[in-house]
Amino acid sequence: MITLDQELARRARELAAHVGRPVVQLARSHTTTSVERALLRLAGLSGADADGVPWANHLVGQVVDQVGLEHGVALPVWDALCRHEAGDLHELAAKSAIGSVRFRLPDADAVAPVRRAAREAVTRGIARIDARRRERERMVAGIGDAPRKPWIYLIVATGDIHEDIPQAQAAARAGADVIAVIRSTGQSLLDYVPEGATREGFAGTYATQENFRLMRAALDETSRELGRYVRLTNYASGLCMPEIAVLAGLERLDMMLNDSMYGILFRDINPLRTFVDQRFSRQVHARAGIIINTGEDNYLTTSDAVAEAHTVTTSQLLNEYFAKEAGLADWQLGLGHAFEIDPAIPDSFRLELAHALLARTLFPDAPLKWMPPTRHMTGDVFHGYLLDGFFNLAGVLTGQSILLVGMMTEAVVTPWLSDRDLALRNVRYVLDATGSLGEDFRPVPGGFIASRAHRVLEEAVHLLERIDGNAAGLLGAIGDGTFGQMRRPPSGGRGGDGVAPRSELHYNPAEELLEPSRPAAHGHEEER
Template identity: 70%
Template sequence: MMPLLDLDPDVVATARELAARAAEPVVRIATAHTTVAVERATLRLAGITGADTTHRAGDVPWVNRVVDTVREHCGLEHGVVLPAFHALREHDLGSLTDLAEATAAGQIQYRVPAGRDAERAAKAGRVAVAKGLRTVDRNRAQRDRLITRFGDPPRRPWIYLIVATGDIDEDVVQAANAARAGADIIAVIRSTGQSLLDYVPEGATHHGFAGTYATQENFRIMRAAMDDVSKEVGRYIRVTNYASGLCMPEIAVLGGLQRLDMMLNDSMYGILFRDINPIRTFVDQRFSRQVHARAGIIINTGEDNYLTTADAVDAAHTVTVSQLLNEHFAHEAGLPDELLGLGHAFEINPKVPESFRLELAHALLARELFPDAPLKWMPPTKHMTGDVFNGYLLDGFFNLAGVLTGQSILLVGMMTEAVVTPFLSDRDLALQNVRYVLDAAAGLREDFHPAPGGFIVKRAHQVLGEAVDLLDRIVRDGLLNAIADGTFGLMKRPPDKGKGADGVVEKADGYRNPAADLLESGETK
């Protein structure tokens, strides 16, 4: 897309430099700590599966049982791999699942090995984790083969549609029908509250609330079903889920092991909107993004959510700041631009004068700041009133803005947003809206040239300037302090508060994690 905003390259470079400086202290903190979720994710790559179904309080995943017991016996400062694989050898057990069962029976006393014992445990752990990563690598290659075989959607933006029945089998039915009706990406919404569970449920689930639980088996079922539909419709249908919340690293691993294609993964969403501890979130998101980079998974960030709590005009620059921070955190973790689905949204109050021109300015600014990123454009939600006719019109304007500004991923807006969970008929009407606009205005972008120095160009320059000013302040005050002060989405989240803080562990000098080593190096064994 040809630049239309005449952005000053020096201002853009300054914005990125400030974002990097603002992020640097947080990256240092993230690399100096681990979390229970990172250690569980490592054991999942090493092959542990299943759950203790006999526990009186409900099923407990074996990976939780092992990590929690290791922490109780000898701490996690050295990581879980050394104690776990030393115990595996010491007790002559055949698998990590056997180790978990013995742990539950009280037969294992974990300790951090030293000397040759430590080296043997580290080597065994690396072999097991490397095997899991090779599965991730094979899935990435398989995705590439299937895209070549079935083909990609013939046009951009890709059409992204949500299913959220709570029952994975019903989700499959809705997803297949949506793909046949034109959807390119199926997003399976998670059950309400799962982001605050410090474990990942096991197996297929049929009882989620306003969404379906993210589990390895549910991922497998949906991916297999969409492979069948891809063959039927003649284009590769991508599947999305959520690598966020207290189990962000684990779900990223499960997505890689089951060939998901996109995952929602934002550096600050869990802090701001789920009150998860900031340090826990930054540690977990770094590891999860390393997994996404290895798996070739496109991440979707959550800047659209800021505009559901803050004003979309006054807070527009905070979206740009978050996008720049998300970009830096992603690059630092190894994610290239083509996997960086930065988010933004059509959330200006339609009663604001020139609201559509303002939306175009904001959308164009994102497109020109991140020309190689598959931007995710989110539909109106905050100002959907229940008037389905007005909502349908507003979604049409949203679709038009997406076409005019060259967005990459367009989430289908629903006229019944904020009223009911959409019926299949609502989704069909929404897809008709998208298809009409994309077909009718497909080439309009080449004719769209905002006036030099006009309203749209001036607004984009204003937002970028405000973003640079805010980044400069964040560099001076610190990103963690900015989050605590309510800079983003009006949410105030101190760094020492929030859910999951007790799951953060400072690494000791002898910390070992073969998953982190292999992800950093790109090696396969």
């Protein structure tokens, strides 16, 4: 709808790749406790002890204490299994939890069979994820897909999975195409994944494998009833991002929030930990056919949406680079952006259109995620309803793909039944009244909207050049407060103690099997 300077766009992508590449190298040369736990979950280890501590945490904790993290857990764990220390992973974890297993690295001549055993176990897990992906494809084809774009995305957040389910089903019946079960606010900083069906959460419901399963089953039922496949979203972020990604793949979740820098900036998680966990979780999402949603909208909740618009574009470009490097395809890149400009600014709506069109034009094949106003929702619900209407209109006009439904009671209460109903009526009215207006919407070349879009892209390129010029690269730029005005030094943040540089012996069969660009059979040769 607008014409971008192709040379500038090419330069932006080139810079993003240049800035991102050293970070990918870091991710490839380190491992984390959470990646190792994700590996065990892929190999079939689930459940927790009587105190709720997951077996995956017990097993990784024991291996780290005895052998260290740097070699990965696959060799010590399957070495123990090959030595018949236990009959299976569960038993091994239970035994290790009471300190009755000695872990070691296998002798050089025993490495090959140990590797093979680990690889076989993980292959079975990946086959389960593949089966779930095929199941989704069959269901979408058989039941039917969402009738139109944008997909209508609604959040459910009661804290109790058994309350969430009827609310999610009601939202789907009322027109939602995507249901997101928002997580309990504390979860991103938990260094374990809770177990079982949960009924206690703060401003959200814990992400657990059982909660995933229950909600997906309920929405499958509703999908059949409605004749359209209703998608389910959760959050692969925080300290357990790789494990949550695996659980999402195993339980056929359809979309996952998964931003390359969100945890660093907004949760103060160690930068290296985040980038290592990110890469693995994106590899899993790529394989599982999951659409990721990135979190650029968050920058605008702390920074000015006009002055800092280019940080959104910059982050989208970085997210695109990291996502593709990990094997995700364009159709899986739900890059985020938001309607957060102060409505008191003259021409605020035109600026919103310019920013939204920039994203649409720069990433033509990505299912862009369009986020509603939050920052300028003041508690004046009447004004908020109007603002949400304009947000919906901007979404339609600029061809956004996933529209998160704004609530007029944002900043007042967690949405009530009636809030959701009113919000959906707002969306439906705008879609029905203006659905194809995009066809008639042709901003004048060189006019206000086109020039603004160009300028934001230019500023993004300048910012990428500055990051590229930082002696410490992207990590240095994050430390300097480049994004969301948050300063996060590379050595700071939570979870840094769960990161280790890989040793020569490090082996992670999951990564080898998920590596997109190389034939898996030769993967371990190149791992070194």
